[in-house]
Amino acid sequence: MIAADLLPVWHVALAEALLLAALITAINGVDDLVVDMLWRVMPAxxxxxxxxxxxxxxxxxVFAIFIPAWDEADVIGAMLRRLLAGLDWPDVRIYVGLYPNDPAGIAAVQALSDPRLQPVIGPRPGPTTKADCLNSLWRAMLADEAARGRLVDAIVLHDAEDVVHPGELRVFAAHIAGRAMVQLPVLPLPDAASPLISGHYMDEFAQSHGKDLLVRQWLGAGLPSAGVGVAFCRRMLGQVAAMRGDQPFDADSLTEDYELGQRLHALGGRGVLVWQWEGGQPVATAEHFPADFASAVRQKSRWLIGISLAGWDRLGWQGGLVQRWMLLRDRKAPLMALVTVAAYVLALLLGLDTLLRMLWPAAARLPAAAQGPLLWLLWINWLLLVWRLLLRVCFTWRLHGPVEALLAMPRAAVGNLINAAAAVHAVRRYRSALRAGRTPLWDKTQHRFPGEA
Incomplete structure (x- = not known):
């Protein structure tokens, strides 16, 4: 009898929760659909x-390459050997940021003898933040400029696990003049041992760098940097440094690359994402991404803290309507990650409700939870989901082939679970940092390098 009395409450609660989740999901789906349509009508x-x-x-x-390296002894040697072997540029210097309490990393870099390579050991033990390490490299570059009497033209950022394309400096050289930033695509490497977790990065970057960022730059909004495979105009970085006490990279930020792209845009600098193909493959930065759930959550929570949470606090809502729209798209990520998982749960509950109505006459006498306008809204969301999955498959197929494209659909669900867990972890971590009055430290993931073949 008690269960029968609770049935109306169950149905009303389920219907209201469905309506709220469906409305938010539909608004987000239309937002994404507008970007898709803009991409389609852009000039070829x-x-x-x-x-x-x-x-x-x-x-x-003249190029300077900055590589921050905290606790990267497992990969930095192989990465630098491959980079040095592939570099074909007359005037380039590689600065590797190290820490005094990382003797294995220092030894791995010092074992390489090349006049283009300069290890830079920072003044503080690690980990600090990636931006703090980059500022140490900036100071080392300034000292070299003073000694040589010649300024660098552009600064290229890479991570210790990056597979650098031999042609990237040629692309940067062709496009950096008159621009604040040139970004190359990022290609996550396939991992046979982790086709779903590591593989879902392939789908996300294929769409982000193949569509979303291209729409941003066509609309004239600020282009966020990926932090790797990106060249910054040295003159523009100098302007940022002059405003920040000779530190172009904000040491209090976990996503200094994203913020720097936005700050350069605020200063009037223009960034571009360049797709150039050589031998049927794009000139891009390839790397392995986390292969287990916990590592992926840690990495994405760091991104969410820097872009969605701290970015909101630190950058505010600057710029015109288009710029603010793109900032909103960046900052809705934690909310949408949680709403998406809630929608999964509600879909299961809706199935349970349907089963109850089939088996329990008392439940069958109540109105269906999904009917009328709500039912139409659910169908619209279903069509938007199908469109989103088909688009995901197409972009993954273009870069990684049909096998990876077939995995893109199940990986979408895996990615949503990772994003939801990362959103919860990011909120908790950022709240703790605010209460403690400190900046979150460099909580980096363990990196892998694919080898020297």
Missing amino acids: AARAGRPPPDQTVDRQP
């Missing part, structure tokens, strides 16, 4: 990521 060159190169370059620019 913009849609393909082919901005015009600079035609007035009269000399080859």
Whole structure:
């Protein structure tokens, strides 16, 4: 009797929860659909990521490559050997940021003898933040400029696990003049041992760098940097440094790369994402991404803290309508991750409700939880989901082939679970940092390098 009395409460609660989740999901789906439609109507060159190169370059620019490396002894040696072997540029210097309490990392870098390579041991023990390490490299570069009497033209960022394309400096040289930033695509490497967790990064980057960021730059919004495979104009970085006490990278930020792209845009600098193909493959930065659930959650929670939570506090809502729309798209990520998982749970509960109505006459006499406008809204969300999954498959197929494209659909569910767990972890961690009055430290994941083949 008590169960029968609770049935109306159950049905009303389920219907209200469904309506709220469906409304939020529909708004988010339409937001994504607008970006998809904009990408489709863009000029072909913009849609393909082919901005015009600079035609007035009269000399080859001088490059500095910054590689922050805390506790990277397992990968930094192999990464640098491959990088040095593939570099074909007359004037480039590689600065590797190390820490005094990382003797294994120092030994791995010092074992390589190359005049283009300069280890830089920071003044503080690690971990600090990645930005703090990059600032140490900036100071080392300034000292070299003073000693050589020649300024660097552009600064390239890479991580210790990156597989650097041999042609990237040629692409940067062709596009950096007159621009604040040039970003190359990021290609997550397939991992046979983790096709779902590590593999879901392939789908996300395929869409982000193949569509979303291209729409941003076509609309004139600030282009966030990926932090790897990106070249910054040295003059523009100097302007940022002059405003920040000679530190272009904000040591209090966990996503200094994202923030730097936005700050350069606020200063009037323009960034571009360039897709250039050589031998049927894009000139891009490849790397392994986390292969287990816990590592993926840690990495994505760091991104969410820096972009969605701290980014909101630190950057505010600057710029015009388009810029604010893109900031909103960045900052809705934690909410949508949680709403998506809630929608999974509600879908199961709706199935349970249907089963109850079939087996229990008392339940069958009550109105269905999903009917009328709510039912239509659920169908709209279903169509938007199908569209989103098909688009995901297409972008993954373009870069990684049909096998990975077939895995893109189940990986979407895995990615949603990772994103939801990361959102919870990010909120907890950021709240703890605010209460303690400190900046979260460099909570990096363990990195892998694919080898020296």
